Amino acid sequence: MARITLDHIRHAYGIRPSAPNDYALREVNHEWSDGGAYALLGPSGCGKTTLLNIISGLLQPSEGRILFDGEDVTDLPPEARNIAQVFQFPVIYDTMTVYDNLAFPLRNRGVAEAAVKRRVEEILEMTGLADRANRKARGLTADQKQKISLGRGLVRNDVNAILFDEPLTVIDPHMKWQLRSQLKKLHRQFGFTMVYVTHDQTEALTFADKVVVMYDGQIVQIGTPAELFETPRHTFVGYFIGSPGMNVLPMQIDGATAVIGGERVDLGFAPPAKATAKMEFGIRPEFVRIGREGHPVRIDKVEDIGRHKIVRATFAGQSVAAVMPEEDEVPADARIAFDPKAINIYADSWRVERGA
Amino acid sequence: MDKTWNNKAWFMVLPVLLLVAFSAVIPLMTVVNYSVQDTFGNNQFFWAGTDWFTQVLDSARFWDSLVRNLAFSAVILAIQIPLGIFIALNMPRHGLGVPVCLIFMALPLLIPWNVVGTIWQLLCRADIGLVGWGLTQLGFPFAYAADPVDAWVTIVVMDVWHWTSLVVLLCYAGLVSIPEAYYQAAKIDGASRLAVFRYIQLPKMKRVLLIAILLRFMDSFMIYTEPFVVTGGGPGSSTTFLSIDLVKMAVGQFDLGPAAAMSIVYFLIVLLLSWIFYTVMTQGDQA
Structure with missing residues (x-):
């Protein structure tokens, strides 16, 4: 697990940004502590997914550096950063069984089969999918598929952070609460650093220790739910939350x-x-x-x-x-x-x- | 829930039944009619029973053509499917390259069959054709009208040129429908290029590949126009496929009875093989 430092990060999708409005992400300069649960909250198009993809390495920032535990990872590709990411729509490998899906990231890294087995069985237990280990992943429900996505992240024990990109969008409302509380439990138990992107304030406030409110390409406030409620630093936080x-x-x-x-x-x-x-x-x-x-x-x-x-x-x-x-x-x-x-x-x- | 029975609904499907009757059932029944009778013109028919069928199935000529057809379809599938997938994987996903590639890919599909035949016939002629003359000059004597191997190479290359695009376009459609998140997740999971193909792209292309294989099989198994134009079935009978043989028998020799019997056997073989392909390729879906 790691402390994430965002050092003067800016990003523009255009080739040559000139005005501040050309940036999808204006200057972001923050440090997120090890083991924290952060929610990135904001309306669509505010830059939260951009920031998440910069952390995971799917995007290279136009300017600035990103550090994990003080080590510069700006130029490292996603697979070298040891992060896990859960996407909006569940990504599973259809033709594989649940077990093989979970083993995939380990096998790709050449882990010995005995160690793979031990680790995968732990994760199956943790996510409550043990009874479906040998079923094809294709036939599962959306929430079970999302658990596999999460499990593929958890299975590597060297992950620096787990990133979530609106992971509960396709989940039924009654399952959302259950998954969210399971996630909180796992977080308390294992203490990994979590970054969770959402546009749903309830989700952000119940999930995170610190909510990062983004608006128009910048972070307008980072605070506990109580701080955001009592002293919104920006009028946007005022209307968006509550x-x-x-x-x-x-x-x-x-x-x-x-x-x-x-x-x-x-x-x-x-x-x-x-x-x-x-x-x-x-x-x-x-x-x-x-x-x-x-x-x-x-x-x-x-x-x-x-x-x-x-x-x-x-x-x-x-x-x-x-x-x-x-x-x-x-x-x-x-x-x-x-x-x-x-x-x-x-x-x-x-x-x-x-x-x- | 109770089902409501209303026999008036049959009237709704009547137009379709009539259309199918005129477009398929009645012509097919005419063929059936010819296949079990003998005629000498003047609308005089004599019952022949299964004689024509026995005659067709006993003739070496039929089995030779069938083997040639199966070999041709096998070669065509073995080349066009992997080549089509390979080209589709390497086509651009964004920018100006997309329409340019798509137009180039679609061009061969727009050319009429007999024109394709003529193009390749001219191209491969040893006296004036660019390919035929060129190869001969380079020390590889090329004569599709005399050498059976050259005739086969010509027809296979022509078919690959004409139809690989169809496989490419179908595969490309399958590939672009894969959400970006799959590739991102695979990257994070540390998957190799091969693993991405094996576990993401190939499974997602399965549906369109099934269609591509079925279409290419049926088309290549029924090929007629292009070899007819290029080689006319020769040299000897080395490129006489079932369809060419059939036309020779029906139109050339006017043996309507055996030709009708052969049509029905041919039709049943296409149906049977297509059904086998479909069943084999979809059986994994239920598991």
Whole structure:
């Protein structure tokens, strides 16, 4: 297992990039610790698969270096990097049995048959496929095929990292939970470094210790699920994570007060106001109170989704969502208030630190 | 679920039945009719029973042609299938090369059979043909009209030129349908080029290969036009295949009874061999 260092990596699919927009992956400069479970989260086309393929060696970055445990592997081909990758659609060798599928990476590396047998049997046990070892892999279900893909990665005991590229796309919803928890269990047991690409926030948040949120070719935030929820570093993280996403309202700063439309909201601190920057006021719906106190608001719609209610309202000409406990009622003359501790201030979409 | 029976549905398939009757069943029955009767013209028929069949099956001429046909199909499959796979594997997957290759591959398939025959006949003539004259000048006397080996080489090369493209195009279609992830996974698994072919490309091409083998077998087994144009069945009877023999018998000698009996035997052989190929090649699928 290995620590992965991404040293000033940039990638462009075009031949000669000139503007920042030519890069599918703008500068990425991070270090991922050994044994960590990282999820790369972002919408389609944000560069997450590009980054994954750079780590696995299927793509050569246009610029920058990649290191495993401090050793430069930028120029090594995938088979020399000792990584495993599980793809979106299960890749199995149709004509082989389950056993032969798992033995394939070892046999290709000239491992002795006795050692192959020992290792494959361990993996069969681990993935729960032991009873199907001698069946043709073709007849298996999608989730079993995906387990074989994973098993082919695990079977080599020298793997530096296991990379997952949206591996649960073709799996039935009830199997997703089961596979995900099995994966977590294996991770805790063996402590391999895992990188998991997904566009599904639930999947990312339940799977990973650290979620890497990508947007428009760059990493906008790396954090624990709690950090992403409480202090999104970028307005994109605000809307992308959470359901519904964060309310982001344009505003002006007046000392320690936010001016939104005609309303003045006390911030409790005075952010450094930059005259040129586009200032925005961000608050998660969970911290918006609809009650008898605060600013005037117009209620547009109340969606009761069972566990709680989502209130869609118009505040100072902007639409705002709020989450209310199931048992609370919206009063006839409703007013809106914001929990001051949960307010985030954004200048040109990036979060302004409180202390600054 | 209960099945609903509605006999009106038969009317739906009636047009197809009529079409098949006129296009296949009635002509075939005419042949059956001729094969069991003797006629001297004037629409006078005499019952002949299985006489013609016995006559055909007892003649050395029939068995010689059959062996020639089987040998020809075997040679054609042994050359065209591996060559077709090899070319398909080496065709470009992206860029301008793709349409260029596809057009070049499709060209021979667009040329009418008898024109192909004429092209190769001219090309191989020892007096004016580029290949025939060239080989003779280089010290390899080449005369397809006199030497049976030269006649066979000419016909085999001609067929390879004409039909390998079909195998290439089918295999290429099979190859491009393999998702990129398979190649990436194989790379990560450290598979060699040979292993990629053996465990990814060949299994994924299996379906189209089956079609290619069946088509090439049936076509080569029924070959008529090209050898008719190039060699006319000679020298001697060295390139007289079943179809050529059949036409000689029916049109040349006007032996309609034996020719009809031979047609039916020929038809049953093609059907039987195709069925064997199909069964052998698909039997692994059920396992």
